[in-house]
Amino acid sequence: MITNDTVKYIASLSRLHIDDADLSRFGGELQNILQYVDKLSELDVSNVPPTSHVFRVENVFREDTILPSLSPVEAFSFAIESHDGHYKVPKVIE
Amino acid sequence: MDFETVIGLEVHLQLNTATKIFCGCRNDFGLEANTCVCPVCLGLPGSLPVLNRQVLFSGMKVGLALNCAINTFVKFDRKNYYYPDLPKGYQISQFDFPIAKNGFLPVITGGQERRIGITRAHLEEDAGKLIHDDRTNATLVDYNRTGTPLVEIVSEPDMRSAQEAYDYLTALKLTLQYLNVSDCDMEKGSLRCDANVSIRPRGESKLGTKTELKNMNSFSAIRRAIDHEVASQARTILSGKPVVQQTLLWNEEKGMTIPMRSKEQAHDYRYFPEPDLVPFTLTEEQIDAVRRALPELPYARLRRLIGQYGISEYDGTILVGDKLAADFFETAAAMKVDIKKLCNWMNGPLMKELNDRRCRIPGLKLTPQDLVALINRVEDGTISNLAAKDVLSDIVETGKDPNIVIREKGLAQVSDDAQLETIVDEVIRENPQVVEQIRSGKASAAGFLVGLAMKKMHGKANPKILNTAIQRRIANV
Numbered sequence: 290m291i292t293n294d295t296v297k298y299i300a301s302l303s304r305l306h307i308d309d310a311d312l313s314r315f316g317g318e319l320q321n322i323l324q325y326v327d328k329l330s331e332l333d334v335s336n337v338p339p340t341s342h343v344f345r346v347e348n349v350f351r352e353d354t355i356l357p358s359l360s361p362v363e364a365f366s367f368a369i370e371s372h373d374g375h376y377k378v379p380k381v382i383e
Numbered sequence: 384m385d386f387e388t389v390i391g392l393e394v395h396l397q398l399n400t401a402t403k404i405f406c407g408c409r410n411d412f413g414l415e416a417n418t419c420v421c422p423v424c425l426g427l428p429g430s431l432p433v434l435n436r437q438v439l440f441s442g443m444k445v446g447l448a449l450n451c452a453i454n455t456f457v458k459f460d461r462k463n464y465y466y467p468d469l470p471k472g473y474q475i476s477q478f479d480f481p482i483a484k485n486g487f488l489p490v491i492t493g494g495q496e497r498r499i500g501i502t503r504a505h506l507e508e509d510a511g512k513l514i515h516d517d518r519t520n521a522t523l524v525d526y527n528r529t530g531t532p533l534v535e536i537v538s539e540p541d542m543r544s545a546q547e548a549y550d551y552l553t554a555l556k557l558t559l560q561y562l563n564v565s566d567c568d569m570e571k572g573s574l575r576c577d578a579n580v581s582i583r584p585r586g587e588s589k590l591g592t593k594t595e596l597k598n599m600n601s602f603s604a605i606r607r608a609i610d611h612e613v614a615s616q617a618r619t620i621l622s623g624k625p626v627v628q629q630t631l632l633w634n635e636e637k638g639m640t641i642p643m644r645s646k647e648q649a650h651d652y653r654y655f656p657e658p659d660l661v662p663f664t665l666t667e668e669q670i671d672a673v674r675r676a677l678p679e680l681p682y683a684r685l686r687r688l689i690g691q692y693g694i695s696e697y698d699g700t701i702l703v704g705d706k707l708a709a710d711f712f713e714t715a716a717a718m719k720v721d722i723k724k725l726c727n728w729m730n731g732p733l734m735k736e737l738n739d740r741r742c743r744i745p746g747l748k749l750t751p752q753d754l755v756a757l758i759n760r761v762e763d764g765t766i767s768n769l770a771a772k773d774v775l776s777d778i779v780e781t782g783k784d785p786n787i788v789i790r791e792k793g794l795a796q797v798s799d800d801a802q803l804e805t806i807v808d809e810v811i812r813e814n815p816q817v818v819e820q821i822r823s824g825k826a827s828a829a830g831f832l833v834g835l836a837m838k839k840m841h842g843k844a845n846p847k848i849l850n851t852a853i854q855r856r857i858a859n860v
Contacts, residue, residue, distance in 0.1 A: 299712035301650055304465050326524045333567050341656045341660075353400050356684075357408025358419045367427075374416040374522035375514065378467045382515050382522070 291316040291323070384621065386582040388613050389590060391502075391540035394555060395533050396508060396565050397573040398441045403530035404508050405432030405475065405660075410532065413573050416525040424508075426471030426522045426528035431659050438661060439482070441564040442506045443673045445534050446483025449501045450681055453670045454480050459506075459657040461794050464650060466508040467524050474479040478654040479504050481505030482534075489682045490559065491700065492550035495753075499551045500539030534564075540590065544607035545807075550574060551601050557681045563707055570599055576605055580612045582620070591616070592626040596640065597821065598633045608633040610641060684709060690717055698726045701734075707744045715751035722757050732772050736779050748782030749775075757785040764845050769796040796845045803844065807852045810835045821857055829853055 300307045307315060329347065344359040358364075361374070370377040384481050404408050406423035446453050447794035451747040460478035485503035509531035511660065514523040536555070542548045556567050556574060567574045581593035588698070596612055599605040611633075616626050633642035679687070681703045688699045688709070702709045715725055733754070737743060757778070761771045766789055781788075790793055809820055810832050833849045 297653075302463075302465075340652050341662050342660075342679065344661060346661045346787050347664050348434060350436035350439075351402075351407070351433040353435050354407060355402050355409050356421070358408045358421050359425075361418065364420050364425070370521075371827075372519055372521070372523055374418075375525055376417070376467075376522055377519065377521045379465055380515065380520060381513065382542075383593070 291319045337346075385585045385589070386617055386620075387585045388543055388545075388609075389540045390542035390545070390582045391800065392538045392542070392548060392551065392554070393579070394536040394538075394575045395509075396536065396559060396567070398438060398510065398532040398534060399563075399565050399573075400435055400437045400441065400532055402435055404435050404506070404532035408530065412573070414527055417527060420526045420529070424470075424829065425526055425631045428700075432657075434660060434663070435532065436571050437786065438506060440560075440673060441532070442482040442504065442534050443665070443670065444562050444564055444677065445536065445559065446486065446504050447670070447674050447677060448562055449483070449488055449504060449802055450485040451483035451485050451486030451501055451504060451553075453665060455665050455667070455670070456480055456662060458662040459660045460654045461657050462652045462654055464652060466510070467522055468513050468529075470511065470526060470529060474508060474510065475657050475660070476535075476654075477505035487522040488538075488551065488554055488683045489679065490547075490551050490554045491696070491745075492547045497541075497547070497663040499541045499547075502537040502539050504534055504536045507535060509533050509819075521741075530790075533597075533824060540581075545606040545613070548578060548609055549602055549606045552605065554682070557588075557704060560592070561678055563678075576602075578605060578609055578612075580609055580616070581626070582613055582616045592628050594626065594628065595630045596633055597630060597643075600635065604633065604635050607635075607638065608640065611638065615640070617734055642753035652709065658800060679708075679796055688712075692722050694726050695723065698730055702726070705743060711744050711751055714756050718755045720758055721762065724762065725755070728754065728758055728775075732775050733779075735851050740779075747779040749779045750782075753778055753782075753785050760785060760789060762849075764796060765789065766796060769841065770796075770842065794843065796843050796848075802840075803848070803852055804856075806836050806839050807849070807856050809839065811853070811856055818857055823856075829857075 296307065296312050296316045299319075365371045365376075368376050377379060387751075398404075398410075400410050400654065402408060403419075403424055406419050406421050408419040408424055411419065423432055443453055451698050458477070458480045459475050461473040462476045462478070463473040465472055481503045482787065483504040488501060490497050490499050509528050509810065511524050511526040511529040516523050516526070538551065542551055547698070559565055559567050565573055569575070576599060578596040578599070579593045580596060581591035583591040594612060594616070596605075596608050599608050602665075606716045612631065619626055619688065621687055630643040633677055634638055648848040665670055685696070685703045688702065689693055689696060694702075702712050712725065712729055714720055715729075721833050725792075733749070736747065754775075757771055760766050761768055770789075770792075774785050774792070774794065777792075778785050814832060814835070819832055828852060831845050833846055836849050836853070838848065
């Protein structure tokens with residue numbers, strides 16, 4: 290059962306703001322999604338190895354070779370704020 | 384109540400590959416902020432990580448050196464949390480199929496050999512660096528470190544004291560240095576360590592509640608932090624209160640810990656398989672090839688040096704503690720030289736020269752041949768021990784042949800009997816009371832005369848020969 294507290298907790302982990310009025314609606318929707326996915330539990334998968342990737346491809350490597358990085362102009366072109374060659378974000382420690 | 388301490392350590396090691404773990408940006412320390420970043424390590428939409436082959440192989444080396452089993456199936460997982468040092472909102476790490484597991488490291492601690500269990504070693508990417516800036520009242524972020532390849536090495540809770548933890552870390556760091564996969568420099572943050580500490584009444588098999596210690600920036604700080612925390616937990620229990628499971632930050636200046644805010648501790652990482660990376664399979668042949676290519680590791684080398692050269696565990700530990708010093712020793716030991724003397728010279732005067740110059744063997748111009756030649760000049764009585772130390776200080780700087788330096792400085796001991804006898808006569812004539820003491824049985828008084836004679840000869844005499852000459856002379860007069 291997805292309680293309002295669970296919805297709040299998931300929202301806080303995802304840094305989402307959810308109005309209290311919407312909590313039970315989202316709880317119900319999440320519950321439906323889980324029930325739908327839960328149908329898979331009806332299958333016997335005891336002989337199926339867990340899927341760790343949907344593609345049947347393995348061992349894709351890159352060699353340890355240096356490639357050009359972004360120029361400072363490019364690196365900061367999408368930054369909302371920057372200061373002295375650094376990305377500037379709201380203070381995370383008081 | 385008598386308590387037993389239980390410690391497990393988590394070590395993060397930055398690998399010294401040329402590039403980052405999932406992109407071609409340079410993996411370098413100390414570059415200008417945000418100059419080695421790209422869409423992959425900045426986590427820009429549409430970018431895809433690709434594993435650096437060298438990282439997987441370095442991880443295998445670390446695992447094998449720690450006597451671990453290497454997983455033939457390896458995959459990566461997402462560890463989700465929001466923090467500005469993590470641009471993607473998740474860290475690519477390994478959860479259920481790490482590169483290595485179930486190993487151990489032999490550690491000499493308290494005069495005994497202990498095997499400290501290694502639970503696992505896994506690969507992951509480092510996060511960026513945050514600077515909390517009071518001037519702008521903001522947090523500034525440098526993403527150069529983001530995507531630096533890390534191996535996290537998790538030990539079993541096998542250590543029973545802060546000193547054991549210290550000895551384990553010393554042995555681990557040395558092993559990693561021999562592998563040449565990292566510069567293992569705590570000051571640069573390429574080796575970092577967190578400690579899980581708990582105590583329990585001696586004899587109890589259940590583990591007590593643990594606390595996690597972070598923010599120690601040297602091995603001795605780790606030892607101090609653990610000692611501090613053990614005492615603090617004992618006080619808590621003795622006062623009838625429970626130990627609270629929490630993360631503590633060590634403050635080195637104040638010598639105390641500060642709890643991390645509970646908000647920062649509440650983690651729910653929601654691991655799931657990383658869909659942007661395919662799994663990796665390793666064959667037994669590949670694993671064997673890496674195992675065969677491992678260098679001789681410090682513990683094995685120590686055992687071999689003791690067996691092969693008959694040196695003490697103490698001397699051997701010092702030599703093996705610096706791979707290049709041990710190499711130097713073995714090159715010299717293959718020449719005609721007294722091994723015990725060689726050991727003493729390396730761990731004594733040569734070590735002093737290195738410490739004085741704050742450098743390692745390659746920083747000196749000394750060759751193993753020249754050190755052996757110098758030792759042998761002392762052995763054959765050409766120069767005194769004291770003069771030889773003087774020559775050593777010279778040749779480590781200049782790289783000159785010690786025989787030439789001995790000649791240039793006129794350090795060769797006088798073996799001219801006539802000159803020697805004259806001096807001996809002089810000191811005996813000038814010190815009748817001392818001679819009387821020696822005659823009446825106080826043999827140690829002869830040392831005083833040897834000293835006087837040595838002074839007259841400007842240190843260029845062999846003290847043994849002088850002593851014999853003085854004794855003989857007194858007996859004959």
